[in-house]
Amino acid sequence: MNYGENTAHMSAIRKRLNKSNYTSDDFSPEKGDPNLVRGFQGRPVGGIRNNVQPLQFYPSSNFVNYTDKDVDYLLKKLQSINKEIYNFEKLRKMSYKQLIENYSDSIKKGKYLSAYRTYEGAYMTNWEKFHKGIHQTALYDPKDQSINGLLRDMTNEPIIDVEMKEGGTQLKLIITFSDEGQALFKPMRHSRDYETLPDHFYFTDYERHNAEIAAFHLDKVLGFYRVPPTAGRKVNMTYDIKRLADRKLAKTFFKSPANNVCFHGACSYYCDTSHAICGNPDMLEGSFATFLPPEKIAARKTWRNPWKRSYSKHRKAYWEAYDDLCEKVKQRAPYNKGRRLLDLIDMHIFDFFQGNMDRHHYETIKDFGNNTFHLHLDNGRGFGKSIHDEMSILAPIYQCCQIRYSTFLKLAKLYVGPEKLSSETRSSLSIDSISPILTEPHLYALDRRVIKVLKEIYTCIEDGKPIDEVIIDR
């Protein structure tokens, strides 16, 4: 809404906004359906409230209508309540990079892994530097040059050992590089433009190597730093894998009818001839995710996600049927104090952007106690459907009606632009050796999803929740 055109009307609204206990009825345009981004479907016209222009600082695009009147309304409202902390004109003039930097300065305040505190080598490899740099508030410091070095190493270092990872449902390989760094390898299964079949469940989907790479970059772009450095690489299946494989793995190699080298390994899902992984003719793309330090140095704690899905085709999870899970979660440790509920919500926003429904558990590093970030491991089930936005992933947002202030500000910035989540992610992904990592429809989906998260915040506030209990600045 362009309030500048209705100054009399605006002044009445401002008066009401100054009351902290405004009711949504006093102040809402017609109520938004959280499942619809009406901004995409054309803007209704007529009536006082609808007789408006898009705010001038929201640019248009050839691909997506980036403006949404509910979100426009929310931002204007916040700005008129508190221009100190919600100054979106100022936010627009600041670069996204600057905004992220402002927040990443604070991430270095936590402690480091105790085993590495006194560890100094005359010559440390990049993976050693990465391990040493893990600290309480983030997995790495984005300014640490060893992270880019690590991505390059995983792309270029000779592979000296290959092992099947035990226990997973789908085939994964543990790769050792010549500098003794290790990474988890997930092979390419489908071309980039393959979309998950509509009748497929999240738990039967193939994992996608490009989703793993994209998740690392997306997490970094969002200033979370909770995904281990992950790079794409083409390997020679015969030289880099079969030559180094043990008998159990090597005997699953064969030549396909198209004369490509294939293998299927051994695992509980999809490890048979009809689900083999095939090269072209022997070159295969995969994702390489840096290993975290071993358990004895950085033991991890596994947490069940309260918003875990049922992993059954017949049952729904509690939170899918009832809206009151958050009240219970809020009472319970570790979500009853500190950062953990907000981290959980960050994680769901991150997963919503990727379309990843497979976050059944997550981990933290034990050494850091409860006041630490969530590791965002295992992102291979994201980026399956570019045209679908799985709103249920946002359940913790719309059921708790909470978001971290810094996360909100990042999303608001990506809404007001000029940078977009798509352009930032595209640019970050472009350094990978097997780029493009995501198709354009997946990138544009990110921008659409930014708006959908903000609309949930709009709905929470329009429902009457106090702003400072929704957007939380700790």
Add this chain to the structure above:
Amino acid sequence: MNYGENTAHMSAIRKRLNKSNYTSDDFSPEKGDPNLVRGFQGRPVGGIRNNVQPLQFYPSSNFVNYTDKDVDYLLKKLQSINKEIYNFEKLRKMSYKQLIENYSDSIKKGKYLSAYRTYEGAYMTNWEKFHKGIHQTALYDPKDQSINGLLRDMTNEPIIDVEMKEGGTQLKLIITFSDEGQALFKPMRHSRDYETLPDHFYFTDYERHNAEIAAFHLDKVLGFYRVPPTAGRKVNMTYDIKRLADRKLAKTFFKSPANNVCFHGACSYYCDTSHAICGNPDMLEGSFATFLPPEKIAARKTWRNPWKRSYSKHRKAYWEAYDDLCEKVKQRAPYNKGRRLLDLIDMHIFDFFQGNMDRHHYETIKDFGNNTFHLHLDNGRGFGKSIHDEMSILAPIYQCCQIRYSTFLKLAKLYVGPEKLSSETRSSLSIDSISPILTEPHLYALDRRVIKVLKEIYTCIEDGKPIDEVIIDR
């Protein structure tokens, strides 16, 4: 070659042709690679033999170059040797329908199933008439009106019982209709334009319901009458299947994320959630192949196909490595006398047209002894790759260098036109309730494959095999 332009040259050639023991070197243009249809790739020019026009009676098409100089040469040669039995000008003027009818008159000469010889009901259903009509030389008489009636019945009759077929690798259902007729149901897995993945083996491929329907019509168009009547139909999965299913089958039903009804049944391959069969939202296409009479009335004998594949991703079959299998097969019963080797070759031509590599066994009806036709059952693995012609399916043709005269004449007719195998098959398929059954690329592939079979005959004769030992008229 247009010999009319080189009369002096022609007369020299005719003289040589009149010798029965001509050698191929005397008479061959450059040798054709049986894996290449050079006619598709442009016609080389220059030199006496290449300075020719396509024969005028071979029409052109927007899609495929239907002429091939090796085949043109073969037909001209045969005609010049024996214009009585190889008169292609006359053949072109005769309709394909007439040609097929000429041959189908002879199929009724065999005996019928003994159990039905005295069976006369006051009112017989179409499937009873079909069973009664099975005779020694063909599964049905194409003029029998009950065949079209049976196709209509399977499309329209209420379904009264459903049972899973035991023992198969992929899910099949035994359907009983209200008139007590029974059919084997195979569900739709992929849309018509889905092509088999290049790295997939013939033995891991999904079966295709439309391939089953297409096989019935193709077999009929070719005047073989060796495939049981097969029709497509849309069923309501809830009403027509789940309602009638036993507990074991019913409990595999579920709703997909896209809210479609799905089920997977129980079988040794692909019977799990990630390979479920899903409707839209509960309507599902499938093929219905009429059951043959029960074992006690028409016991069947199963024969191992001598040109069976290895069904292993590591091994090749003998005939894939060596070219002398046919010499051994010809010595052995039942292929050492009568029609059986020619029937086997017919079957491989039929399978080559479909691209079906899955003919590990075939059956005959015991009652008819060894001098009877091959049943062409289980054709679900055909029509997977429209752009690929699997030449190895023709191994019995190029290793035995034999073809039945009537089959050769049908293919020659489909080559000289004006009817094409594509147009005849398209027209036959159009009566099915779920038509179109095949995409156009699959139909055009049939015309391309007709040429490829004829080129194999060309190669046999150019290699010096006596014509009457290659094209066999019994």
